[in-house]
Amino acid sequence: MKVAVGSAGPFYTFDLARQLDRLGHLEHLYTAYPSWKVDGLPKEKVSTFPWLMGPAMLANRFGFNRVRDRLNFPMIETYDRWMAERMAPCDVFHCLSSFGLQSHRAARSRHGALTVCDRGSTHIEYQNEIMREEFERFDAHFPGIDSRVVERELEEYAFCDLIFVPSSFAMRTLVDKGVPREKIRLNPFGVDLAMFRRQPKGDRTFRVLFVGTVSLRKGLPYLFEALAGFGHPEVELCVIGALEAEMRPLMAKYEGTYRYLGAVPRGELHKHYSQASVLVLPSIEEGLALVQAQAMACGVPVIATENTGAADLFTDGVEGFIVPIRDAGAIREKILTLYENPSMREQMGEAALARVTRIGGWDDYGVRAAEYYRDALEMRAGEANADSLR
Structure with a gap:
């Protein structure tokens, strides 16, 4: 053939x-x-x-x-x-x-x-x-x-x-x-298990990570809204990805509430995943976001909307959480749950790594x-x- x-x-x-x-x-x-x-x-x-x-x-x-x-x-x-x-x-x-x-x-x-x-x-x-x-x-x-x-x-x-x-x-x-x-x-x-691998976390910061094009399609406004006034110490939002023009006003509106790293080479992403406590993907629409499996391969739980294809990758409540689109409240609730329950976060991260390993690259x-x-x-x-x- x-x-x-x-x-x-x-x-x-x-x-x-x-x-x-x-x-x-x-x-x-x-x-x-x-x-x-x-x-x-x-x-x-x-x-x-x-x-x-x-x-x-x-x-x-x-x-x-x-x-x-x-x-x-x-x-x-x-x-x-x-x-x-x-x-x-x-x-x-x-x-x-x-x-x-x-x-x-x-x-x-x-x-x-x-x-x-x-x-x-x-x-x-x-x-x-x-x-x-x-x-x-x-x-x-x-x-x-x-x-x-x-x-x-x-x-x-x-x-x-x-x-x-x-x-x-x-x-x-x-x-x-x-x-x-x-x-x-x-x-x-699948996911490249040789490229995306877990490294030891170097600090105690509860780090919420977003990876993807910084755009309205990816639902960033709902993540910003979810973390606005979160009011908990040692919480950081880190945003990685190329910036689309329509997001500039919203990035300016929430300036000071996140750390923006711009686009990062694919071969360097595993380092950022490994320093995260959770990956959040609030997308409005996509087929199956690759960043979900990449984060899971680094032992990181995922919070994603039902419009990311997440249900074909992990089970809600086991390796992460699946939430409705355009629901900042649901995103905030799941982030808070992981923040307040370190043992759950650790269990989900281990389950995520095990699940994506079974997929077989x-x-x-x-x-x-x-x-x-x-x-x-x-x-x-x-x-x-x-x-x-x-």
């Missing part, structure tokens, strides 16, 4: 490609990321097209969000066209959603490949709707997801043989929007993906044989 993977950037699909290579299935990885940034794969199996991704990454790093956003659709279209022209013979073509419309068509028409759309978040229309609501709550301008991107994704949902999602929550949004359930495959993300993720491909290919072959006998 030969699998080609399309991954514009260093998302979890790079982990998928590495797992497929380990299993002997990877035919090729097509990426818009610079070649020197792609590790863990044979160079001959990687093709790169960084000419628009590179400038977009630089614009994002230096806060030029408008430039980044303007480059987004040209980058998607150009990268997709580049992949389609170079598509190697394969049995399966697996690509991140919105990036592979032409490539899926080329893989199917040219090579008869099974086509897999990988949607790492919720249904794109659901995502657009809930984010519009959230921006309106804070009187912030929401440009909306580019309608051309939405149209591409909807076409991919309809065209592709399978759609991969990382959580039951994401799956529900697709089904609710009319995507046939039989096309959807649930494959929760990314190995199980790759095995499940390969099984889904194989089952679909066998079913298609069986249907073709049945048709030939009629």
Whole structure:
């Protein structure tokens, strides 16, 4: 079984490609990321097209969000066209959603490949709707997801043989929007257990940690509100992640109540997780936030909303707590519970580490993906044989 993977950037699909290579299935990885940034794969199996991704990454790093956003659709279209022209013979073509419309068509028409759309978040229309609501709550301008991107994704949902999602929550949004359930495959993300490992905590500070893009989508206002006037000694809120423009007024409003570290290299994150007492992820919407498993691998309990895919990763009340979205009171209550019960906090941290260790890193993720491909290919072959006998 030969699998080609399309991954514009260093998302979890790079982990998928590495797992497929380990299993002997990877035919090729097509990426818009610079070649020197792609590790863990044979160079001959990687093709790169960084000419628009590179400038977009630089614009994002230096806060030029408008430039980044303007480059987004040209980058998607150009990268997709580049992949389609170079598509190697394969049995399966697996690509991140919105990036592979032409490539899926080329893989199917040219090579008869099974086509897999990988949607790492919720249904794109659901995502657009809930984010519009959230921006309106804070009187912030929401440009909306580019309608051309939405149209591409909807076409991919309809065209592709399978759609991969990382959580039951994401799956529900697709089904609710009319995507046939039989096309959807649930494959929760893994975690790099070698990179994310526990280190001794160096102080007695009760440290509440947030890791992720500092944005309205991630629900930061509710975390700030939850800790406003908390009034307990040795409590610190630490925020890690790139800052989006709509959050600047709120960051200014709560200035002095948190410590902001900006973006931190992925290889350094385990040090910050290990100094935390709890990770809080108050997101409004996402598929399955990787930071949850990363924190758990460092022995840290998690408080997350039900819209983070948390229920597919841990059990409420065992390795952490799952709370409703937009509920600062619920977040505050769970933080207070952990603050006042050190033994519970320690037990949850140990349970989190044990749970994520059982998941087995990314190995199980790759095995499940390969099984889904194989089952679909066998079913298609069986249907073709049945048709030939009629």
